Every structure is written in structure tokens, then in C-alpha cells.
Amino acid sequence: MNILKKRLYYLFILGGLFAATTSCDNEEKPTPIEEVLAVKTVAPASGPVGTKVVITGTKFDTTPANNTVLFNTTPAVVSAATATTLEVTVPAGATSGLISVTVGGKTVKSAANFDLSARAVIEKQGNISASEKWTKDKIYLLKGFVYVTSGATLTIEPGTIIKGGGVALDPSGLGKGGTLIINAGAKIIAEGTATEPIVFTSNAAPGARKHGDWGGVVIMGKAPHNRLASQGAEGGISGQLGADNIADDNSGILKYVRIEFPGIALTAGNEINGITFYAVGSGTVVDNVQVSYSGDDSFEWFGGTVNAKHLVAFRGWDDDWDTDWGYTGKVQYAVSLRDPDFADQSGSNGFESDNFSGSGEPATGPNNGLPLTAPVFANVSNFAFTGTPHTNTISGSGPYQSAMHLRRNTDISIFNSVFAGYPEGLRLDGANTLAHATAGTLDLKGIVLANTTIPVRGDRGATGVSDAQAQAYFGATARKNTILTDVSTLLLNADNFKLAGPKFLPQATSPLLKDAVWEGKGADAFFTKETFRGAFGTTDWTTGWTNFDPQNTPYN
Structure with missing residues (x-):
């Protein structure tokens, strides 16, 4: 009997040990520590603009464009990406400093500076x-x-x-x-x-x-x-x-x-x-x-x-857009922002358009004056002054003159454009130029003039163009041109005239976003038939590639 009890006791002990062992085997193993976004190494750690750099780390996005890499504050293009490596090129404008990587709203930085060396x-x-x-x-x-x-x-x-x-x-x-x-x-x-x-x-x-x-x-x-x-x-x-x-x-x-x-x-x-x-x-x-x-x-x-x-x-x-000697090309989307304190001794204009250079030449000139200067511009914005224009010399050598000085037999056409803050809006200069305008080969339609002291004038010469003639042409109902005394009516962005970092998109309710005219030369297939007037609708095409502070940009 005692022998049987002892045997049962040992079996009980062995069963308990087996159960304990089985219980331990069924327990969950510890979960590995979850990886987080991190930058581990940058190689090489120095180099000039254009250097290929490999960044290693964890939790990068395998789609290159979903990773944002900055060299100090300058963005770099990610050319290749895995979960643990990013390949980038040191961008132009980069400066020495930390490299940061942003993925999914989270940002991490390198432990040490990347040193930019001169090219x-x-x-x-x-x-x-x-x-x-x-x-x-x-x-x-x-x-x-x-x-x-x-x-x-x-x-x-x-x-x-x-x-x-x-x-x-x-x-x-x-x-x-x-x-x-x-x-x-x-x-x-x-x-x-x-x-x-x-x-x-x-x-x-x-x-x-x-x-x-x-x-x-x-x-x-x-x-x-x-x-x-x-x-x-x-x-x-x-x-x-x-x-x-x-x-x-x-x-x-x-x-x-x-x-x-x-x-x-x-x-x-x-x-x-x-x-x-x-x-x-x-x-x-x-x-x-x-x-x-x-x-x-x-x-x-x-x-x-x-x-x-x-x-x-x-x-x-001096001038922004100068056309001469029979230029006949087409231009769409152009913006000029002027520094009110700088102008040329000749009188700076937005547009200056000639068919020949003057100097006593006849209107036909060499080569019979043909082809006539007859470019077509559309969706242009020229901004000079936010308030009352001034014409005195300040830091430059001369005054501002006209948003558009059209003369010497030119046949230029301008559509759906806005000009703000010039002493003169349009100066229509010369009987031959007026003849082109009257015939419709010089065509101005969908133009907005704002904050101009003299919106439209002729050359006031004895055999030229009177103010009344120029005004009658520009103001004809069919031309759909507009003259405003206050640029604020256009509902531009508050920073439109800001020299350091301008913002050109008009406000959502701006009258510039409608009423574009695409008739005559404007119907050419080159032009995208936008609904807006001026250079911008709802997309700022200057973003990313322009620089409005080149004075202080390091180029090394």
C-alpha cells in the first residue's frame, strides 16, 4: 500500500512539473522594440553642392517623394529610397548645418553637421x-x-x-x-x-x-x-x-x-x-x-x-519687356515687380515697343521695315507702386514713365493684363502707331490700369496722337479695358508689392479672376485660354524656382 502511495505521489510530482513546463512554453515571447524614424549616418559628411550623399536610418518611406530632406534649411531631391537608406544630392543654396529628414509629419536630424565645402x-x-x-x-x-x-x-x-x-x-x-x-x-x-x-x-x-x-x-x-x-x-x-x-x-x-x-x-x-x-x-x-x-x-x-x-x-x-526690330513671337504669363526707388534716366517703362530704333530712320527703315514688330503678349502683371506714383529720382538715375509706351510703327498686341502704379498707363506714340491701333493690327484688350496719374495719353505732338484719340481707342467698349483709381479694388494679396517675398495670387473674390478676352490674335493656339486677367489665377507658378532675395543668397 505504501509502495502504491509513493508511486502515485511521484506521478503527481512529475505531472506538475510537466504542466509547469508546458505552461512556460505557451507564454508569449517578449515583443521586439518597435522601430522609430531615425537618422544614423550621413556619408560623406562633407562636400560641395552636387555631392551624392547616402543617409542611413530607420522608418524611411520607400517612395522617394514622401521623404523631405533639408540641408540646414535648403530642400534636397531624394533620388532613391528604402526603409533604411535615402540617396540625395547636396542642393544649390545649401549651407553647413544639420540634415533633417521628415516622414509622415515627424522630423529627425543628423547627430552632426554636414560641412559644405566650396565648389x-x-x-x-x-x-x-x-x-x-x-x-x-x-x-x-x-x-x-x-x-x-x-x-x-x-x-x-x-x-x-x-x-x-x-x-x-x-x-x-x-x-x-x-x-x-x-x-x-x-x-x-x-x-x-x-x-x-x-x-x-x-x-x-x-x-x-x-x-x-x-x-x-x-x-x-x-x-x-x-x-x-x-x-x-x-x-x-x-x-x-x-x-x-x-x-x-x-x-x-x-x-x-x-x-x-x-x-x-x-x-x-x-x-x-x-x-x-x-x-x-x-x-x-x-x-x-x-x-x-x-x-x-x-x-x-x-x-x-x-x-x-x-x-x-x-x-x-530700365524697361521690363522691350520689343524691337520686327519681333513677332508670343509670350504668356509674365510678372514684373519694381523697386519704386530705382528707374532709368530714359524713363522706365513696363512695355517699350518699337519697330525701328529712331535716330531719324523712316518708318519703313532698312529691309523695308518688315516684318513689323508684332508680338502678342497675354496674362502680364506689372506692379510698380502701391500708392500715388512718384516720378522723382531717388536712388536711380531717372523717373518712371509708362506702363506701356508703344511707338515708332509698332504692331504689338497685349491681352488680359494688369498694370498698377505707373505715372502713365498707356502712351500711344506716333500717327503710324495709331493707324495700326485703329486698323486692329495693334490690339489691346482686357487691360486693367490702376493707380495711374495719367491713365491714357497720346504723344501730344503736332502731327502725332492727341490724348483724346488715344483715350477713344483704349476706352472703346469692344476692347473691354478698365481704368481704376484705386488698386485695392483689384483685391490683390496683401503682400503683392512686398519686395522681400511677394505673394502674387489675387484674393478669391478678385475681379481679375474673370472676364478675360481671347479674340483676334489672342485666339492663337499658343495661348492657354485662361479666364483670369494678369499673370495669376489660383496657381502661383513662381513657387520653388524663383529667388526674391538674391542679394543675400550664398552661392558657393
Whole structure:
């Protein structure tokens, strides 16, 4: 009996041990610690703009665009992504500092600074006679006039910085500021992106830059114009316009490009503009180009057929949009914001349009004056003054004049555009110009003039155009033009005229968002038939690629 009890006791003990062991095996194992967003390493830890950088960490998004990477405060494009690695390129405008990564609203930073080193500087002078490529890991310094000659193509990577040397750096000793000149038969392929624009800027240090520090960009093509074949360019640039008459000539691509502090004055009345197009053909692509602080005109077209969209003229010295010598291209979406304290001795205008240069020439001029200067502009906004315009010289060399000075037999047309704060709105100058307007080949429709001292006037010459004639033309009901005494009626953004970081979108109830007119030349297929007047509807196309503070931007 005792033996049986002992056996039962041992079986009971063994059963308990088995049960305990089984119970332990069925318990849940500890849950691993959940991964969180983190930056572990950055390699390399230093380098110039354009350097490829790999960031390792945890919880990155595998879709590159869903990761936001900042080098200090400058965004970088994420080219590849896994859950543990991000590949990025050091962006133009980056400064030394921490790298931050934001995913799903959460942000983490690197443990140590990324040190930005200066890019190597490559000096350029004389002729570029063979095709070459400029890359964003270097800075290119223009010394004197630099020509890309016929047959050569200059390709410029997105994010590349090109600096224009001042007159002291001219290797010829002739005091010519650095200028890039694309000769007829040559090409420039400068195709930046919204996140990595190509920047032409001053060689001066931040805070020391000024209007006209260097020459600018000049493109010469083979499209029609109305000058002699032997006609040369302004500013002492070599070469002649020729007589090729190739309407669709292709000089390349300018896309997402900024040109800052150009427009050097060589002698009185002999300047280079921010960007100058000589007989450039319609095969050339021009889109998203900003010219800032030009010492002469921001944009000027001498003949040619080239079209353009999304242009910005910022704080220029002289005219914003100057058309001459038979230019017949089309432009849509263009905005100008002026510094009220700077204007030219000649009287700065928004538009200045001529068919010939004056100087005693007859209206027909060389080449029979044909083709007539007859571009078509649409959706343009020119902003000069928020209050009563003033015409006195302050920091510049002269006064403001007209939003539109149309003269010397021009046949320009302007649609659905707004001009605010000029002493004069429209100056219709010359009997031949009035004749074009009356015939309808010069066409102004859907125009809004606001805050102008003299909204519309003629040239007041003995054989020219009277104020009454100009006013009768502009005010005809069919033209659907508007004159306002108070710009606030337009319900613009409160920061529309703000020089440091303007905001151009009109308010949701602005009258500019309706009543656009697309008749006659405005019906051309080139134009997107927007409902709004001025350069902006509900989309700010200047976002991302423009810079409204180039004075203080480090370019190294």
C-alpha cells in the first residue's frame, strides 16, 4: 500500500512539473522594440553642392517623394529610397548645418553637421568652339565676353551656378563685364528644374551685389528681323544679324533659369540687358526665366520669332519687356515687380515697343521695315507702386514713365493684363502707331490700369496722337479695358508689392479672376485660354524656382 502511495505521489510530482513546463512554453515571447524614424549616418559628411550623399536610418518611406530632406534649411531631391537608406544630392543654396529628414509629419536630424565645402571655380573666357557641359559640382566664372560659336552646344546641368565677372576681370583690358553670348548657329541647353534652377549671378559677395555687376546672357539666332544683314548687336558684341530668315530656328533651351544683377552699362546708352534675344527662332524653348536687378532692360527682343512662358522681371532698372526690330513671337504669363526707388534716366517703362530704333530712320527703315514688330503678349502683371506714383529720382538715375509706351510703327498686341502704379498707363506714340491701333493690327484688350496719374495719353505732338484719340481707342467698349483709381479694388494679396517675398495670387473674390478676352490674335493656339486677367489665377507658378532675395543668397 505504501509502495502504491509513493508511486502515485511521484506521478503527481512529475505531472506538475510537466504542466509547469508546458505552461512556460505557451507564454508569449517578449515583443521586439518597435522601430522609430531615425537618422544614423550621413556619408560623406562633407562636400560641395552636387555631392551624392547616402543617409542611413530607420522608418524611411520607400517612395522617394514622401521623404523631405533639408540641408540646414535648403530642400534636397531624394533620388532613391528604402526603409533604411535615402540617396540625395547636396542642393544649390545649401549651407553647413544639420540634415533633417521628415516622414509622415515627424522630423529627425543628423547627430552632426554636414560641412559644405566650396565648389571648384572654372574660369571661362574667349571662344567656346566645341560642345561642352557645365556641371553643378563646379562654379563657372565668366571673364569678359565669352562666345559659344556656331556649331557648338553648351549644356548646363540643373543646379549649376555661373558667375559674371566685373569689368576688372576682363582679360582683354577693355572693361567688358562677363557676358555669355550664344552665336547664331550655336545652342545653349540650360534646362534646370523647379527644385534645381540654373543660376547666373554676380561674382560679388552677398550684400555687395548691385544692378549691372556683369553683362548678362545674349542669344543670337537666324530668324527673321527687319534690319540690314550687316546689323550688329548692342554693347560692342561682335557678329551680325545676317539674312537667314529661318522662322523656326533653334538656339536651344532656357528653362528654370535665373539671371541676377546683369545689365552692365558700358557707356551712356550702350548697355547689355539681362537677357537679350537677337533674331532667335521659334524652335527655341524659353520657359520659367527670372531676371533680377538688371542694370538695363530685363528682357529685350530684337527681331525673331521665339515664344516664351512664365517670365519674371524683378527690381529692374530700365524697361521690363522691350520689343524691337520686327519681333513677332508670343509670350504668356509674365510678372514684373519694381523697386519704386530705382528707374532709368530714359524713363522706365513696363512695355517699350518699337519697330525701328529712331535716330531719324523712316518708318519703313532698312529691309523695308518688315516684318513689323508684332508680338502678342497675354496674362502680364506689372506692379510698380502701391500708392500715388512718384516720378522723382531717388536712388536711380531717372523717373518712371509708362506702363506701356508703344511707338515708332509698332504692331504689338497685349491681352488680359494688369498694370498698377505707373505715372502713365498707356502712351500711344506716333500717327503710324495709331493707324495700326485703329486698323486692329495693334490690339489691346482686357487691360486693367490702376493707380495711374495719367491713365491714357497720346504723344501730344503736332502731327502725332492727341490724348483724346488715344483715350477713344483704349476706352472703346469692344476692347473691354478698365481704368481704376484705386488698386485695392483689384483685391490683390496683401503682400503683392512686398519686395522681400511677394505673394502674387489675387484674393478669391478678385475681379481679375474673370472676364478675360481671347479674340483676334489672342485666339492663337499658343495661348492657354485662361479666364483670369494678369499673370495669376489660383496657381502661383513662381513657387520653388524663383529667388526674391538674391542679394543675400550664398552661392558657393
